[in-house]
Amino acid sequence: MSPAWVALCLVEHLGAKKLRALWTHFNGDLAAILTADERSLMRVPGIGVKIAAAICRIDVTATEQAIARWENAGVKLISLADPAYPALLRRLDDAPPLLFLRGDLPQGRCAAVVGTRQPRPESLLMAKRIAYELAKRGWIIVSGLALGIDTGGHMGALAANGKTLAVLGNGVLSIYPPENKTLAGAVTGLISEAPPESHPSRTQLVARNRVISGMCEAVIVVQTDHDGGAMHAARRAFEQKRRVFTLDMDATGNQMLAGEGATLLPDADAMIEAVAGLEECEPVSEETEPMTQLPLI
Numbered sequence: 696m697s698p699a700w701v702a703l704c705l706v707e708h709l710g711a712k713k714l715r716a717l718w719t720h721f722n723g724d725l726a727a728i729l730t731a732d733e734r735s736l737m738r739v740p741g742i743g744v745k746i747a748a749a750i751c752r753i754d755v756t757a758t759e760q761a762i763a764r765w766e767n768a769g770v771k772l773i774s775l776a777d778p779a780y781p782a783l784l785r786r787l788d789d790a791p792p793l794l795f796l797r798g799d800l801p802q803g804r805c806a807a808v809v810g811t812r813q814p815r816p817e818s819l820l821m822a823k824r825i826a827y828e829l830a831k832r833g834w835i836i837v838s839g840l841a842l843g844i845d846t847g848g849h850m851g852a853l854a855a856n857g858k859t860l861a862v863l864g865n866g867v868l869s870i871y872p873p874e875n876k877t878l879a880g881a882v883t884g885l886i887s888e889a890p891p892e893s894h895p896s897r898t899q900l901v902a903r904n905r906v907i908s909g910m911c912e913a914v915i916v917v918q919t920d921h922d923g924g925a926m927h928a929a930r931r932a933f934e935q936k937r938r939v940f941t942l943d944m945d946a947t948g949n950q951m952l953a954g955e956g957a958t959l960l961p962d963a964d965a966m967i968e969a970v971a972g973l974e975e976c977e978p979v980s981e982e983t984e985p986m987t988q989l990p991l992i
Contacts, residue, residue, distance in 0.1 A: 830857025
């Protein structure tokens, strides 16, 4: 993968939509993008002063050195052109143009298990059981490595000798929260769009929710408050036309999601059967995938 392309992908706030606009404006000429002045860059829709300045500051040599350092630490770089890139995620207009992976990225049907960092004991047990039973049926369990429900989802999948992926709001070489360092070493793979050595930020923690939901056919919200972080994942799932499920309990977020269109289920058994029985999402042809407008480099 071209270090210049990696460097461009790492410009903060330069997502897939703006990258496509840049690519189109400069007729697919990466060198022209990197040598353009700020005024020329700002003629591209969505490219403002800060992004233009950041592009002008790109240091390809430094990025090349960083790539070597990351790869030596066991980090893999996955572009949209890579067959390993999650197929459902690739469909999104705002899919990350570049993912960093530590561990393995198995292919298969994915379900997200998410929720509050401070769950009731019974909710934590349900998260573990739901993940365990779905993993036994071959589903890949996706969550965010946070304390609470996320941890329960990962642990349930591991207890079933299944596969589980953690999508991070920080770099894959900078584990957060530190309490889950051991768990991070046990999951099948750690995934992030953030540079591998970066620390968590609120922006990245929120942004990773679209990756969690975007990878999955189903998003299971076990327990959340109305202002909990899991609400971000659920609402991105609604936007992405994913199936959203939640448990019937008096948690304010669960009840709010039910009112917004989530499937409300009475218990873990009903949740397991509902998700396990989902028809598989149909693949999208290359001709209709929006992300093929980006360079395959």
